[in-house]
Amino acid sequence: MKGTLLRTSFAALALMLSGAASAAGDHAHGGHGQPSAAAPIGTPGDPARVTRTVDIDMNDAMRFSPATIDVKAGDTVRLNVRNSGKIRHELVLGTDADLQAHYAMMMKDPGMRHEEPNAVSLEAGKSGEIVWRFDKAGTVSFGCLEPGHYAAGMKGSVSVL
Numbered sequence: 806m807k808g809t810l811l812r813t814s815f816a817a818l819a820l821m822l823s824g825a826a827s828a829a830g831d832h833a834h835g836g837h838g839q840p841s842a843a844a845p846i847g848t849p850g851d852p853a854r855v856t857r858t859v860d861i862d863m864n865d866a867m868r869f870s871p872a873t874i875d876v877k878a879g880d881t882v883r884l885n886v887r888n889s890g891k892i893r894h895e896l897v898l899g900t901d902a903d904l905q906a907h908y909a910m911m912m913k914d915p916g917m918r919h920e921e922p923n924a925v926s927l928e929a930g931k932s933g934e935i936v937w938r939f940d941k942a943g944t945v946s947f948g949c950l951e952p953g954h955y956a957a958g959m960k961g962s963v964s965v966l
C-alpha cells in the first residue's frame with residue numbers, strides 16, 4: 806500500500822518536473838535554432854552605476870565558482886573574475902546559442918581572443934572584470950570558450966529575476 810502511494814507521488818513529481826523543465830528550456834533558449842541577434846542578454850554597464858559586485862573564480866577543474874548567480878532586472882553588476890588555474894580561462898556572457906557558435910569558432914581558431922565588453926579572457930593567476938547591466942528578466946548564460954573547456958562543462962548562468 807505504501808509502495809503504491811510512493812509510486813503515485815513519484816509519477817506526479819516527474820510530471821511536475823518535466824513541465825517545469827520544458828518551460829524553463831523554452832524561456833532560456835528563446836529562439837533556439839534561429840538567429841540569436843535579437844535575444845537580449847543586457848548591455849555593457851556603466852562602472853559608475855554598479856549596484857552589485859559578484860566574485861567568480863575560474864579553475865583548471867573546468868568550473869566557475871559560483872556557476873549560478875541571481876541578480877535583479879536592472880542591476881548593473883561588476884563581475885570580478887579571477888583565474889586561479891594554471892592555464893588561460895575566459896568568461897563570456899551570452900545566450901546558449903551564441904556561446905555554442907563562438908565555441909565552434911574557438912575550436913577552429915584557438916588563438917582567438919574575446920575582447921568584447923561581455924567577455925574577459927585571463928592568463929593564469931590574473932584577475933579582471935566585466936561590468937554588465939542585466940536589464941531583462943530571464944537567463945543569461947556564460948562559459949569559457951577555450952578549446953575543450955566549454956565541452957567539459959565550464960559554463961554557468963545568471964538568473965535575472
Ligand SMILES: [Cu+2]
Nearest residue numbers: 894949951954
Ligand atoms: Cu577555461
